[in-house]
Amino acid sequence: MAYDLVLTGGRVIDPSQGLDAVTNVAFEGGRVAAVGRDADTAGAADVRDVSGHIVTPGLIDLHTHVYWGGTSLGIDAEAFCRTSGVTTAVDTGSAGPGNFMGFRRHVIERSEVRILAYLHVSYAGIYAFGRNVMVGESEEMRMMAPLDAVEVAEANRDLIVGIKVRVGRHASGTSGIAPLDAALQVADAVGLPLMAHIDHPPPSYDEVVERLRPGDVLTHCFRPFPNTPLDGRGRIKDCVLRARERGVVFDIGHGKGSFAYATARGMLEQGFEPDVISSDVHTLCIDGPAFDQVTTLSKFLCLGMPLDRVIAASTVNAAKALQREELGSLKPGSVGDATILSVEDGAFDYVDVKGVHMTGDKRIVSEGVVLAGRWWHPQEAGAFRAKDAAA
Template structure:
């Protein structure tokens, strides 16, 4: 099959294959066709000279809210993807079993970029999240719909990757861990992982991570006090270390109030990097402090993580969490998605959810997107 698109001259970083060098990537039939310096460009209708740029597997943002028009927190997935270089946006609980079919028909299916979803165990998902109305959906036990959630998850396995639940003072209030137990029953029934949100106690960070299973994802994992993963002495809590040992995954989920530089510095100093880096983008944080996925990645670059490790946390690691090995890789035969990044050096201001500013010396931005083997960005 003739190559339909070739990316030439860029630094290619693919942690899934241990690749970090200047080389070529070719696409055909909607997939990665070949990778290497010997790729012949003759006859290819679209050869892109990307010298000075970086090509990585299509970025996966493991925590987004993209049910635009169906929920008050949803943002436009296509515009976000163009701004962030994201080719797979994973919506985390915007929709529950009561409104998922609308999300699928009106947002997921028409989307030019891939949208996967963690289905909320709450019947209507996250239905009251705005500047003026803020109601924790997990506080109302009558909204927990395990039977309906299991049926919808089973019927939509092509796009539903797991079960979402939010617990904490703001999300579950007096209901505590009861919503967690409902979500766990659904996850076990359908054989899917959970993504669990945690905010202020109760419950405590330890109470949540002690109940998580291998492959489950704790999001907002580097949140500030209270309910930070650290002791007052700056050490990672033993329950957190034990959870990682048994295969629990720790996701950033930056969002409006769930990421602190102070926590991140201490976690990295303790040798505890995140498994996945995600934005938790929604209407209340897209204008700051999150802005987009590349800004979130840049923060970790400036905190001391290596570029290949940062890329792994939004490509192959995220694909592993999703149990979708065809994503997050540039190996021949993989899905034909790629992100082109620009890495600038200078002085850049970053801010976390507590208001702390970080003067960073590097910044990643999206310079192009390949979706399904075709150049998609700019419009």
């Protein structure tokens, strides 16, 4: 069979198949067509030699803010994905039911990279998140729009993967946990998962996580004090362990203020890895401390998570959280997205949201991207030049 694109010679790491081997990956008709000896280059329209690099399913960043131009925190999805190896950017609540259609028409539908969205239960989403103005959108209960959110979610099921809410002293202020209860009603009505943001108390980490259902996502799960998953003795809280047992998804959501090495080390030392690693990239953290998805992944590699599990946390695990298991895999028939990575050795400086620095001995670097079965972008001009396929 003559394929549209074949990647040759790369180390293919696909946790969805338990695969870690040097082999070929072929794409046809926008999907993965073959992996291994069946991925023949003969007659292929495009052949790229990626020897010496890692090929993974297209990376999924489960927590981003990419409503560029529509909200103050939105960044340009394509520019971000080109440098971060991300093929699916999931926007988490930038838009609410009052402005989602603008997000859809002016950003999502024009984007080459895939953008999915959690719809905010607040009418205008996260509308005042900036350097000079910072208003918690969940504090004003008059902005809670459960009826409108149900209507918009039902009408846009191709793009909306869940319902978002932000609670905490900064996000919901005197409204406390009430916005979470409103969002849970919406999520239940439309049969979608909820993603809950948590910042400083009130409410407490315990109050939030105890309300979450199987499949719901707690983002910012490795927060610094206060509102961490660890108790005063450094042990994982019982409510956290119960939540994992019932199927709550724990997502990093690094961002500007939501990831600390002290918390991460305490959790990892007790065998509690995050289900999903995401950047929470937005205008206030893209220049640090989060930077991008591969930097966030690199931090966990340097903290001791094995490479295959770091990749799983940005591919198959994220796809399961989205209930879009055609993503995050290189199984034949899956969506034809792939990311080309390298892991560099050296001494690299990484900083958390508290300003604590860690010198890591490895760095994950995005080298190129395949989107919908076609070569989209190499990081360097001339890299991975197309080869003439064998006759």
